[in-house]
Amino acid sequence: MSPAPTPPASGAAPSPPAAAQTPGFGRLDPLPGPDQKTQAVREMFDTIASRYDLVNRLMTFGLDITWRRRTVRALGLAAGCCVLDVACGTGDLSRELARQQLRPIGADLSAGMLRAGLATVPVIQADASDLPVPDAAVDGVACAFGMRNFSNLPAVLAEMGRVLRPGGRLALLDVAPTTGVVHMGHRLWFERAVPIIGAIFSDPAAYRYLPRSVAYLPPTPELLSWVRRAGFSGVNRRLLGGGIVQLITGTRTPAPTTSLVTRP
Ligand SMILES: C[S@@+](CC[C@H](N)C(=O)[O-])C[C@H]1O[C@@H](n2cnc3c(N)ncnc32)[C@H](O)[C@@H]1O
Secondary structure, three states: OOOOOOOOOOOOOOOOOOOHHHOOOOOOOOOOHHHHHHHHHHHHHHHHHOOOHHHHHOOOOOHHHHHHHHHHHHHHOHHHHOOEOOOOOOOOHHHHHHHOOOOOEEEEEOOHHHOOOOOOOOOOOOOOOOOOOOOEEEEEEEEEOOHHHHHOOHHHHHHHHEEEEEEEEEEEEEEOOHHHHHHHHHHHHHHHHHHHHHHOOOOHHHHHHHHHHHHHHHHHHHHHHHHHHOOEEEEEEEEEEHHHEEEEEEEEOOOOOOOOOOOO
């Protein structure tokens, strides 16, 4: 897998590394830069929506279900709490939230993905960096396999911090950059087999993009520092699936209390 690129100082999504920029595979090849990314990603998910769940199950051998279950548990919220599922797609994570007695609201950019999910939970079509949700309105924010698709991840993290109440919980699930033997196995499966599965059941360009898009994530220390800077404490990262997936959790820090200064 390509090494994670160095993000620009502005905090916008990193540009893809030069090695990933092999022309000639359609609109997602080379990996689009921040300016074209949102539109390219939305079009791609609109295109693959109807087969998205099926290909997910095939390419992870169904493990994605377990990972989402653990993501919801990691929120550690009481039954009845309201959780915003950012980049909800077809709603797998939202359905797991509901199964664990939480109250999900889904938000996603792609109308196609929302439609394919048959909206069994309330959903809104929105960009994760500009959510139509009031400040401190939800008890939890969860996001599965969304991070590497955002054009400006720090802006999305800030938005997650804005909509969460103080003490609210965050859980972010996504693929992890891999090393060593795991890296070799991962590379073989996701860069060779997955594009073939994608080509048979769905859109070939999309399933070439998805494995490579991990290159958009910054190095782990940087990613965790972005989460902290967005207003989260107790930030923790654990690896799942033998190291191919990461789950990041944190708690929304209360806004600093302004002390009353008595003037003489
Ligand atoms: C890999 S899918 C994950 C879907 C779902 N969370 C799951 O676990 O299967 C990524 C989703 O992110 C959505 N997405 C990408 N960029 C977005 C943005 N800027 N705002 C909201 N959703 C976005 C896509 O439309 C897509 O549904």
